[in-house]
Amino acid sequence: MRGKFISFEGIDGCGKTTQVKLLEEHLKKEGYDLLVLREPGGTRVGEKVREILLDRENLIFPVTEMLLYASSRAQLVEEKILPALSKGQMVIVDRFVDSSYVYQGYARGLGLEKVKIVNEIATKGLFPDITVYIDITPEEAIKRRQGKKADRLEGEDYEFHKKVREGYLRLVKDFPERFVLIDGMQEVLAVHKMVVKAVEEYLKGAKV
Numbered sequence: 001m002r003g004k005f006i007s008f009e010g011i012d013g014c015g016k017t018t019q020v021k022l023l024e025e026h027l028k029k030e031g032y033d034l035l036v037l038r039e040p041g042g043t044r045v046g047e048k049v050r051e052i053l054l055d056r057e058n059l060i061f062p063v064t065e066m067l068l069y070a071s072s073r074a075q076l077v078e079e080k081i082l083p084a085l086s087k088g089q090m091v092i093v094d095r096f097v098d099s100s101y102v103y104q105g106y107a108r109g110l111g112l113e114k115v116k117i118v119n120e121i122a123t124k125g126l127f128p129d130i131t132v133y134i135d136i137t138p139e140e141a142i143k144r145r146q147g148k149k150a151d152r153l154e155g156e157d158y159e160f161h162k163k164v165r166e167g168y169l170r171l172v173k174d175f176p177e178r179f180v181l182i183d184g185m186q187e188v189l190a191v192h193k194m195v196v197k198a199v200e201e202y203l204k205g206a207k208v
């Protein structure tokens, strides 16, 4: 049987990486065979693309940015995700195609149509079975970042974070069958419990 494919989404600092790690530990204890990957990156080529994307010295135009993300994603899908899913492994990704819809399509204003066309090629039409969207306010994101050195994308201003959140909330509304919205304003373990509940409910339903 094909493995399940789970993605985590949300604005910078909402707790994706923290929650992916906790869910990974939980599911491994439950005996699941898992592969955890991050975007951009997750492959040798993808990690190189990631360096280009995060480097503050780089002036990257929105179209270039869209294509760089898509190239990292194409490599990840072909090299890691599809082979793992076909072996029956569960795959968890820290960001996937929705990040491009929201960041490049919506917040940077390229439009969803362009992002859709490019990403259909990059992912071969693959979408996550379930997407955990962790919702926090832009104010909270900035608070959590204080004192840390920001990379090129994290250095974006408040208005940008606000737009990104709006974009995510639209996607959640448009694709309710795939998205679960989790309140990320609560403390780490409380968020973890909600994530586990949502994922387990999905897995139970999917087995039937």
Ligand SMILES: Nc1ncnc2c1ncn2[C@@H]1O[C@H](COP(=O)(O)OP(=O)(O)OP(=O)(O)O)[C@@H](O)[C@H]1O
Residues within 6 Å of the ligand: 010, 011, 012, 013, 014, 015, 016, 017, 018, 019, 144, 154, 184, 185, 186, 187, 188, 191
């Ligand atoms: N529920 C929470 N409450 C308070 N702080 C949190 C919570 N979850 C995560 N944090 C803290 O917020 C910061 C960002 O968390 P994390 O790196 O998991 O976010 P992220 O969504 O992966 O961010 P990025 O998009 O930049 O990779 C970390 O310092 C983390 O310890």
Ligand SMILES: [Mg+2]
Residues within 6 Å of the ligand: 016, 017, 018, 094
């Ligand atoms: Mg992270």
